[in-house]
Amino acid sequence: MNLKASFILILTTVLLASCNQEIKPTALTVNAFKDSIQLAKNTLIIDVRTPQETLEGYLPSSLNINFKNESFLDSAFAKADKNKNLFLYCGSGRRSKLAATRLVENGYENVHYLNDSISSLVKNGMLLTTKTKEKWDKWYSNTEYIYGKEVNQFFKSVIDSIPPEGGAALFPAEGEGRNAVYTARLGWKVDAFDLSTEGKRKAELLAKEAEVALNYKIADYGKPELVNTTYNVIALIYSHVPNKVRVKGNEALIASLKPGGFVVLEMFSESHKNSGSTFGPKSDDFLVSIEELRSEFKNLSILLIEEKEIELSEGYHQGKGVVVRMIAQKNRKDG
Template sequence: MSNFWNERYAENEYAYGIQPNQFFSESISKLPENGKILFPAEGEGRNAVFAAKNGFEVFAFDTSMEGKKKADKLANDNGVKIDYRVGILEELDFEPASFDGVVFIYSHFPKAIRATIHQQIERLLKSNGVVIFEAFSKEQLQYPSGGPKDIEMLFSEEEVKEEFKNIAFDFLKTEIIELSEGPFHQGKGSVIRFIGKKK
């Protein structure tokens, strides 16, 4: 998958724009003030940079070096610093129970490893750490607005509950939204959103 993302992010244009995801920008106040926040599969850095501009200590990771280059440029252009690491999670030396929040925005991992990664990331959260999550639902295959074409990489609410067993959900819902995020997220789409806290 890193080759796919390196090719997509190698273009000069930001694939999903430089503005933060709407749901995240509306929900950022749910994160602990000035907290240490992790952004998995962060791509070109738009959400991580937004969090840094709002006073958070920001860490991010992805498997794409091209994504990191774009994220570092965006951070520099905005006068902020983010700690962006390239690699797979278990190689990145994050400390258990060290983050105040995790923000998953379209973090679609292959089904074979997804539940394991979610559990590993849960362990990085402090007790009562906040999770903000938006990803495409399985119904997204009906829409041409972006996202994986493999239904197993998409989510149902039941899968979310199963894979985030240690999260107490403030809410969990499936919604039809209008996407306008760079060239690759445009039009009507079906997403699953939740905000919750680690038990």
């Protein structure tokens, strides 16, 4: 082989090796992540958790692109310029790494991810925002019904066994209205409330579709402004709010319950955060325990309370979850 041929062979080998060098996302420690998003130019911070997870708190300047969504890449292409420095984070660091790798594989070069949890950012002084109304409005603004249109099966099993007889039912934090609409179809007078105007809008559309009436207002769970001894049934179906808000709100709910009336509850248990599920709250501040519920409803007769692993198939809730179920009744002599 002559010198010219050898040179061409060496040059070709070097070029091929250079082309084959894999571009990888950059893993960042908590401190490096903090410094980078403050100092880097032309940046975009992306929260790759589910919209429901972001309700527990998110970085104020971040954009939510759900990695679990099938349209993750399409959303990224639409919202994230490939020339920007992208900084990804999630609940534990696992999804942000997977998401960052996928972006790099699809042409993004300046991709960085927090190789740690969002809670580690908080411990290191970064503040999260919890603009709950805005997040729920965004969550419910999709055309699809996030939790489906069908009634929750546990609630259905209870409400089907109680004759309406002109009774009134209340649905706090009702969202898109599936349980309220089902109850109205049974002949109940139905009131509902939620922080989200988008949730109210979709609930009213669902009620129109079912040809029933709902009295749905915008209200804070902690300050629902209810009239005492009004309701025969109060349904708390995945009505997750911060603990302090829940405790305060439940006092008003109990006062609004008629003597002999029922509270029907299904919510995610504190054990749910260790279930491996990708849906539902993961913070203790949004989860419940049997002990907490016994304390909050101590003046009611608790007919059923249990923690149970169930298989959910309700829109975004797909798969195994750990829930607490409760049926409690107000004593007939109370008023």
